[in-house]
Amino acid sequence: MNHNHYCIIMAGGIGSRFWPMSRQSRPKQFIDILGIGKTFLQMTFERYAQIVPAENILIVTAERYRDLVKEQLPSMPDENILLEPYKRNTAPCVAYATYKLYKKNPKATVIVAPADHLILGDAQFNDTMRAALKAAEQSDRLYTIGIEPTRPETNYGYIQINKAFSEKVGTHSSFQVKTFTEKPNAELAKVFLETGEFFWNSGMFIWKLQSIKDELERCLPEVTTLFHGGEDFYYTNGEAAFIRRVYEDCPAISIDYGVMEKTQKAWVFLSDFGWTDLGTWESVYEQVPKDDAANVVSAEVRMVDEVEGSVVLETNPGKLVVARGFEKMMVVDMPDVLLVCRRDDKTIKDIVTDLTVKDKIDRYL
């Protein structure tokens, strides 16, 4: 493996779509939502440890999740765990990791990836990422990974390619980005699929550290000026205090909106490995193995009868679940919260908002 290759895993999200299983105190990336014995963070780490040296993997997360990272990745050195004191979206997260790593290795080429996606097809994925690292090293382009769509999905953002500017890297095609689009409606998603010009935006990036540093400074000077002078503090006892000052003043802005949609250097690297951001319970339901009645039942002790197409997740060890006579429901039982709803309920995020804003009850978040 190339010692100039790095991976920055963004693990600071507090996603509420998997509430009550994911909580602010233990969000999705730190839980084993698929019941496979590994959390998303652990799976993501292991995935990138096949592509870059393990000691070159950095985790950016919120201060409050430090112990969860240490617990789930005990071999991770402290200096590789970057702690954000405030939530400022992804641009400051990328900037922090970029400036810090730049002090150590300005020749680095990095993958930036979310901690909570599901990838199926390891070999294909590894092959794609290695090719993308190689392509990024040989240019100053900012690559994103575009996934060939298999259905008119309305839950993903799309990337439109510019067919006029393309490059082959081995068997892989890459194109200049024409536009990034928001989640389309069903009609538009169908058009996207038919044109062949639109790819799912996976939210994974590959670039030289120098390339992203230059573009951050060009596109987001209001963020990058805050980081100036930081090279005296990174990898020292003063780092946390410096970062606290920076983040306090830092605007919250995404790397997509702040850089990718503005830069002329956005390219997309195409692939068709199995990918999902598992953004809804429905998408988890689709991915996990189901029993003969199309159920996903995680209860240790259970009596399930005349139940179909349902998800039953029991997180209290040894608790008996008796489920009878329903279909397409979701039952999630935690020590302090019980959720019973339709499997395709799209408003779970709103429950969390209601709890926060209307009821002002924060102990269940």
Added chain:
Amino acid sequence: MNHNHYCIIMAGGIGSRFWPMSRQSRPKQFIDILGIGKTFLQMTFERYAQIVPAENILIVTAERYRDLVKEQLPSMPDENILLEPYKRNTAPCVAYATYKLYKKNPKATVIVAPADHLILGDAQFNDTMRAALKAAEQSDRLYTIGIEPTRPETNYGYIQINKAFSEKVGTHSSFQVKTFTEKPNAELAKVFLETGEFFWNSGMFIWKLQSIKDELERCLPEVTTLFHGGEDFYYTNGEAAFIRRVYEDCPAISIDYGVMEKTQKAWVFLSDFGWTDLGTWESVYEQVPKDDAANVVSAEVRMVDEVEGSVVLETNPGKLVVARGFEKMMVVDMPDVLLVCRRDDKTIKDIVTDLTVKDKIDRYL
């Protein structure tokens, strides 16, 4: 109140129809299933304390429920709590209470009543029971209370009256019993209702102690011979050991089958106070107050949306229940068991049987 009037409350059942809320360790009579702040046992005690002196109320229960009785009825003297070492159905229960009380007061007239029924209309009930006590005192009849049926109910047993032998006691009618019948099917229940000769069998009895003693000895000598010689032990330290010997050899037989269906002295005292044995979740649902969406939701903290005609009982203090998008369901959440089923599920008893017989898991019973 007449100091020769007594009440024997039968509180030894381990009914499984309200599982998981009722358990073998705390059956229905010891829980507040209606959420009114009192258990069935407490309600039953208070009801009869209006009719007989409180110190004349006896509770017959299983040894393992002694502490529950003491906790729920702290003023009850120990000698009034009759503990059964084994489950032997109601005939031995009645025999034990009869022989014990006979030592103290052979002139007693007693009401024998289950601990777990719901009575609505206190005044009417009290009036009926007082009249029945009076009637029993003046004869050697074994009275049962028959409830005027309001619908062709298939969950109750019926009593057919013999119109040729009747007696008025104040405003109350009583008749000789022609037959006791099992739970009828829907068609038969309709016929029962139309004839006007059939009444619901409430399972409450009124008789002189001497009358039931005589009939027990006539109908069930295999039970009563075991109790001979007991008068040396009742109200002494030797009572428990004596009763243990008796119960060990005692056949399990119900007072209905063992005495009432055999005796020539069975009479029925008619009434139409509100009565239900609350034998199913559905009957509880019918009795308790419901919200605008016809739901019964007992969770302390809850977010209920687009839920109709459902029962949601959360017994874990402070646990948040989020219920959305279902109807006519039942959700019962206990620390160790979660039940989600149709509200009219008639097979909950079978779950308990399955757990016992098939799965041999006794920790959830």
